[in-house]
Amino acid sequence: MSGIYLHIPFCNSKCIYCGFYSVVGQKYKEAFIPALKREIFGRRDFFTRNLSEGNFSSHDEKLHTLYIGGGTPSVLDISLLKEAVGCIKDTFSFPLEAFSSAVSPDIFEFTVEVNPDDVTPEYAHELMNLGVNRVSMGVQSFEDKHLSWMRRRHTSEQAVEAFRILRDAGFNNISLDLIFGYASLTDDEWMHNLEKTVSLSPEHISAYQMMLDEGTPLERLEEKRSYMPPEEEICAAQYAMLQSVLKDAGYIQYEVSNFAAKKVMDGKETLLYSRHNSNYWNRTPYLGLGPGAHSFDGKNREWNLPDVAEYCSSDICDFREGEILSxxxxxxxxxxxxxxxxxxxxxxxxxxxxxxxxxxxxxxxxxxxxxxxxxxxxxxxxxxxxxxxxxxxxxxxxxxxxxxxxxxxxxxxxxx
Ligand code: SF4
Missing domain, CATH: 1.10.10 (Arc Repressor Mutant, subunit A)
Incomplete structure (x- = not known):
């Protein structure tokens, strides 16, 4: 049950806490797709080769997940996204039912990450037509003052509206991301975020503690003593609130930061956990495409260098580093x-x-x-x-x- 991850390395602006690799601006967006196609072509035998070399069993040969993350995939023009997906579809072997929004995630899960400010009815319909059957949206908070401090580009109202647009377009598997454990977040505000999230009834919720990732604006603020992370006990209490509120609302915690709802799909009760991310935790092989993306061939790990300028101009074969696992x-x-x-x-x-x-x-x-x-x-x-x-x-x-x-x-x- 292998998967492909595609990293779209573009954002409209950088959030204060974010350590993911992405660049801001229009430069490289056009050049990215030809470079990506070169990489896809160069990696076309990733799964068959590793299967024949015995790195994984035939059980892992079939591709059951495609995850487009970033960065912000939704800042890429939909026509470019379609071109990228078309090339992946033509190159690798997917189940017959794949690329239909109606297909059960047990057969094929196709996730795209979006930011609320990019979601319009037209965009949501285009994603549906592309065969996306799961959307992961970075909400982070329902407090506007916190969203603006985090340098997010959306408001609480926009997040709610984006969720409604996705539902109206027909998405029945939506994941929302939240963040807790930062200095200005009170327990009451966190409770409000949790209750607001639950009131929308998303199928999946991911909640992460804010960290001081290397090279981020938040880390620099902390170095200058302009930001002090909260005490661990405060974060622990907010994590306990997260577990308790989501449990009471019927969500099943299946991973440290991830919670899923059960829903009847195709006549059977299905837990809507992230199949793609579960591959990472199960050490199932996956191919990562795009600058900064990581791959696992069943035995060893490799990663593309996080440099979109190099990615767009270089021979992809030279663009990776790897590690042989003992x-x-x-x-x-x-x-x-x-x-x-x-x-x-x-x-x-x-x-x-x-x-x-x-x-x-x-x-x-x-x-x-x-x-x-x-x-x-x-x-x-x-x-x-x-x-x-x-x-x-x-x-x-x-x-x-x-x-x-x-x-x-x-x-x-x-x-x-
Ligand atoms: S959190 Fe998302 S939108 Fe913000 S900078 Fe990181 S990748 Fe971009």
Whole structure:
């Protein structure tokens, strides 16, 4: 169930906290598509080659997700976006039903990220016609003063209107992004954001704590002492509010920052989690296209350099760097990505010798409540004492400190 990620490296302006690679302005927008086509052509055998080299199994051969992110895909003229999608469609092998907005995400999930200020009825219809069946919209807040501090280009009202436009166009799988944990956000305001979000009934909600990413305006403000991040306890309390409000509203938390609703689709109840992002956490192969995009071939990782000028002018073959993952890297990655998911990580997917090395740490973390053992599902109400655990997970109340818990489980290369 592999996927393709396409990075559109353009934004109309830079948000204060954003560490994603993008450039502002019109330059390179026209040159980007021919460069992208060159890259698509150069990568046309990515999946077949890695399958034949045994990097992944035939189960992962079929492409089931396409995710267009950025940057801001919605700042790219729709005709250019169509050209890019057309080229991807003609080059790679997708299920027959793909590229129809009506198709279930279990068969094919096609997501495009949008910003509320770009969403018009015409644009929403064009996305539908392109076969997009999931839209992810960066709302971040419903407080105008916070949106303007973040240097977002939309207002709260525009976000609500954009959501209505997407619904009217027929989108039945919409994800909204929110941010918490910044200095001026009070608990009451956060509660208002959560309630407002829930009142729109999106199928999916992602909520991230504001971080001081390297090279961002926010980091520079912090260096000058013009911005002080809130205390961890405040952020932890806001994270707990997030979990509680969304749980009460019927959302299922399936990852540290992600919550999905259940909906009846094609006659069956379907959890509308992000299939594409789940590929990252499951270590399923994916191909990243565009400057700054990362790829995973089932064994190793590589990434395009984040430089659109170079991307548009250079031979794509020289444009990538990569890393060969050692057994230890693979182990650490599987633990780290798996424990971000609420279902946790299964022991069967881990190298048994390396797992053995951290068994004492696991037992200690289980004892102090930072980890829980996961058992095979059984009809018995009570778990029998002799049952063998199949994996570990982080309990919901500890997910806020998951990074620290995961770090304790890492195996450092030098002790192997
Ligand atoms: S948050 Fe989105 S819109 Fe803002 S700068 Fe980053 S990529 Fe662009």
């Amino acid at each position: 057994e230890t890297d693979e182990f650490n990655e599987t633990v780290m990505l798996g424990l971000r998911r609420t279902e946790g990580v299964e022991f069967s997917g881990l190298n048994p010798n390396l797992l053995n090395k951290i068994s004492d740490v696991i037992n200690r973390l289980v004892e102090d409540g930072s980890l829980e053992m996961v058992y095979e599902e059984s009809d018995d109400d009570v778990q029998v004492a002799s049952a063998v655990a199949k994996g570990i997970k982080i309990p919901p109340e500890k997910l806020f400190v998951s990074d620290g818990i995961i770090r304790e489980l890492f195996i450092l290369n030098f002790i192997i």
